Amino acid sequence: MKLRWDTAVGVLLVAVFVTGLGTTDGFASRDNLAFAFNDIAEVALMALPMTLLVVAGQVDLSVASMLGLSSALTGELWDQGWAFETIVPLVLLVGVAGGLLNGWLVTRVGLPSLAVTIGTLALYRGLASVVLGSNAITDFPETYAKWAVDTTTVPGTFLTYPVALFIVLALVAAVVLHSTRLGRSLFAIGAQEDAAYFAGIRVKRIKLLLFVVAGLVSAFAGVVFTLRYGSARADNGQGFEMLVIAAVLLGGVDFDGGKGTLFGAVAGVLLIGVLKNLLTLNDVANEVQVIVTGLLLVASVLAPRMIATVSAWRQRRAAAPTS
């Protein structure tokens, strides 16, 4: 039986969860779970388009900066007295524009996405601080803020609204990736772009679309983040890009493209979230948590490798006497 890494992460997630239930006071409480999942909502949301991108052999390092820009814009416009109902669509539009710029540079100018998005990582974060400077805007309307915080849950569950939204979007993303034309094309582009192009797949258009979706989702995550903390700042979500990528890679999505499952990526995000919550509850120092994250990442690539090596070795040993 071949053990797939994404399954392994799923099993690990369940194991950690069960351990938490058994050993840690307060872990299983409705409040805590609502909080723990809500706490990674933005990272989780951004992990969805990131998974699609990485499968297609691309990466977007600018997602967290776009989150920051969106947060800063939301804050500044709100402060200037705009209506929240106008701000949100506008900010989402900015997300689309940012995605277009990334996608345009990658598909039209022909630059590698890693290089492009390192650039826009600085650019979007910079624009965020141009927009908002050192200010922090705080007085967001309760009517909207309540949808983002962990104290409001979907009736009858411990799911907060951002988490519920994530679940819906994750299902959509899973269907797209694994059972649609687009999904098949993504795998082909990621594994062998030339061959995909020669097979009539609209490689550039699809890549552009992915970056736009990533921009859009990141901008939306920016709004959620702003409402959740009730604070719009230029440095919101700084460094989240690494966390998003770590989660996706942890779920067994291959950075070289062409391989991976959405289930794995989601399991990766949740594992990081649950583990963080559990360790913090047990007063495990932050630096140890950082180390654990690192070890998990290394294990995520090393373990499948070792399993394969061991099973190949066993097979060879089993085959040897017959010849």
Place this chain on the structure above:
Amino acid sequence: MTVTVDKPAPAPDTERSARSLVDAVFRAREISIAGALVLLVLFTWVAEPRFLNDQGVKDLALNAAILVLLAVGQSVVVITRNIDLSVGSVVGLSAFACGKFVSGTDHGVLTVLLLGVVVGGACGLVSGSLVSFGRVPALVVTLGMLYIIQGLDYWWAQGEQINAADVPQPVLDLGSGSVLGIPYLPLISATVLAGTAYFLRTYRSGRELYAIGSSPEAARLAGVPIRRRVLGAYLFSGAVSGFAGALWLARFGTVVADNAHGWELTVVSAVVVGGVAIVGGTGTVWGAALGALLLTTIGSALAVLKVDSFWADAIAGALLLAAISVDRIVNVRMTRALRKRSAR
């Protein structure tokens, strides 16, 4: 059954002009970056002459010295189609380790530098072994190492700070002193840079690094000891980062656990701006060093031009994008020109 007919050879002069064009394309990146750098410096200098006074030049060189070192180390790894995201953490760990080691003692400069190299080399060895022997993707492993080393560093430091007052004077002098008016740090970086460049061009193992990055499969079939070379590249990158950590201590005197936190992306930016292809196989350390110099100079220039610091990031990002886009467009144009010219 086969028919023997000679293929007509193309006229030699078109071939030669095609060749020089090829050369030009490959050198275009270094030239365009050097050009951008000169323009930037001139512009800033005209706007604010103090930018290039004694202190100004010294500051520019000192600021770039450490990033140049890191970019040199990183390029060697990137050339082999790998990446080392743990550099920032390694610098942090090494700087703190060196600080802790010298604090309140009178250890000599050489001992400190050696310690830095050893600490960094050890980190490089771990990353390198995982990548080369574990045959796992470099990005994931080094991202993991970034976290692991950083965590260890924090865990060790527990919020402790090493102050300049505790660091022996000779070590601090290394960071601020100079010979013949040239500060030590840039001198050291330039030496490492030149040595690495020479090695990459004139030694088999250096060329093999390019071969691995250009096509790992072909390298395997050509009998290149891939694992050993990749391990070597990481070891070098780690050792250089560790060395940079020791220099960091010398330059800033004050060290905490999170020095150089988040520098990995800056270093990778410098390397990419400098024309080392992220997919390996091409680029030079000279280019990477120019890239590093350009990035730090942008920062210094913006400050001197009194550009609001809020704008600094945005402008740096935009310039980075402009640099790689222009380079790419020029490259494509020249390739097309090459195609039309070399029409057989």
Place this chain on the structure above:
Amino acid sequence: GGTTKKDTDNSGPAKSDAKADPDAPLKKGLKLAFLPKQINNPYLKILDTSGIGAAREFGGKGKEVGPSDASASSQVSYINTLVQQRQDAILIAANDPNAVCGPLKQAMKKNIKVVAYDSDTAPACRQVFINQAGSEEIGRSQVKHLAKQLDYKGEIAILSATQNATNQNTWIGFMKDELKKPAYKNMKLVKTVYGDDDDQKSFQETQGLLKAYPGLKGIISPTTVGIAAAARYISDSSYKGKVVLNGLGTPNQMRKYVKDGTVEQFALWDPRKLGYLGSYAAAALASGQITGAEGEKFKAGKLGEYTIGKQGEVILGPPTVFDKSNIDKYHF
């Protein structure tokens, strides 16, 4: 139409229905949690260690938890955890006065006492704020000191921590106000830069300042990381002796620069006392001695009695000015 800023009304300071019982004894076995801006901040480390020591004095248990990056969002997850762990009091040095507000209010609802120290939260989100010194006094006195050193003329600049640090911004506000007075008509604040409490960033910001403003005569850096970095740069550059540096720093960090003449003087309160005071304030709150209302008094161990001021503020006392003559008496 739509929801705009005008429709919202942010509520005032934290109200408390509970009655204070000044004679209640300090409870035993209180669980106090210190949540610094970032666990690797050396200055806050001193503070927290001393606070945890104080807790031991009155039979409580203190611990320090926190993120490794100084961002508001990472503090929030710690607050939640502390609530789940049912701590008796949370002491927080806020990275952002508002982002931590929601969770802190949740905590107070669950009868967990909240004390802000070093850097305040919005007043509604904590019961007591332990202020190092009166913000006004810190702000104004730094301008006064520098002005005296500069003979009341020349361009000056400020090197601050992060752009959102509450305490920094309050102080800077008072500095600007002080500078409006006619006595300083020959002095000009040309620029405020932010070193993000990052040594290297502060170092380069100083360098940029000096290059961009050739006429610069003085720098105030009201943050310990900033002043040390600035001193380090100036001591090795041609600006040494030409630019006056003043601000807030720890004696250990600054000793070298005071001795080599880069810096004449700087100020700071004793962070150990600050942590100690915070610890006692939290215990007093948790034991019901005080509720955070103006005018209430409590005893802070060997520091003696303190009174709660306006908006729940408790002031530690005036900062100490360090210079060549006294610096060797202090080691922190």
Place this chain on the structure above:
Amino acid sequence: MSQTVPVLALKGVNKSFGAVRALRDVSLELLAGEAHALAGENGAGKSTLIKALAGVHRPDSGEVLLDGRPVVFHGPADARDVGIAVIYQEPTLFPDLSIAENIFMGRQPRRPLRRIDHKAVRAQVAGLMARLGVDLDPDRPARGLSIADQQIVEIAKALSFDARVLIMDEPTAALTGSETARLFSVVEALRAEGAAVLFISHRLEEIFELCQRVTTLRDGRWVASEPLAGLTQDDLVRRMVGRDLEELYPKQRTRVGETALSVRRLTREGVFRDVSFDVRRGEIVALAGLVGAGRSEVAQAVFGVDRADAGEVRVGGTVLRPGSPTAAMDAGLALVPEDRRQRGLVMEMSIERNIGLTGLDRLGRAGMVKRALERGRASDWAVRLRLKYGSLGDHVAVLSGGNQQKVVLAKWLATDPAVLIVDEPTRGIDVGTKAEVHRLLSSLAADGLAVLMISSDLPEVLGMADRVLVMHEGRMVAEIPRAEATEESVMAAATGLGAKGRAA
């Protein structure tokens, strides 16, 4: 001569990849001064065998003998160091490095202090190029070399050290007559100097021309080792296939219908110019020319993967939007590209997904993909093309070269095209399959498909085409009807000597 100890030999070698047993108890002896052929169908295990000889694969059991003594190669470097030069089936170049560096990687001549002697490298490469009679600039990067030029660099690499054993896996698949002849004369010379040669080719006439002995493999098993003298091509085919071969060029007569593809004044600066031609339904039109004449580029521009600078392409009367393969496919065009590893297939993807890739819109509704339909399409075509595979879920990378080519064909035939452009459709395909492919093309044409076939295999061109178009240096120089097409007439046009037939 045959009594001497073999220079290099395999004895009882077994090699499996997972469930696939690529070699079973295979033995082989290479003698000094002798050219030894290795024959077998696609997937018979030829490439695997030479990889075992070259130290790329370690045999699961059995041994490799060097001068009669068992050796273990831990990697290609070990084999190289004892004087074994290998040209692999797929060119293995470093695209970013110069031709000179490609040839000498890891073996550069050195100056004192172990520094590379760049001047000596260049000089030696120039010598090699002269010996091969080609004109390639040693300093240009390998990227962008045509497949033929890449193969030449591989050959130069193998020649660059005085090998005792020269192993060549289908070196001529991408070469035209002149280059092949040049290669053979070089190999002859080496053999005369006492080198042992192992040669693989699916072109049987080449085997007879070059080699003295032949070893045949079938399904990973050793069938025979024997002298070629006295053997006929049919004998050899019978050994390989295990049965008698049907006709190699089963050309059916078809009714030629209306114009399906019409290309007018197509130009791409620096590559080809002013190319015009028509292909009608039911017709197989061959596009012949020397390597580098620009045939593949024309095909790519027609299909839209390259953008033409001028000219137009009509399929079934409608003008194609330039630069859009999707539009070309919608109009009923299909292109089987020449570089199957880069462009024809997604190597890391399963067989069924590769075949499904060209028809994603037909595998379900509303953008969805039904796995059952995907698998059905794949298994359908796998049967029709007699694909040899383990499971349709296997990566195409594990298939033998010929079987990979079948997957590319399947993927395009499954789109049910009106015009099929095939670029070197039988390159690297064994004789049996070749006949199958030809029959397939023939019957498709008979059903009304318009076929444009680019081929460097002259017998194939002559055997299959209704009309032969000939390109020379980027221009269409001749159009020769089947009746007049002979080796001489086509080659004359291709080399630019007195264009026969009417100019197109």
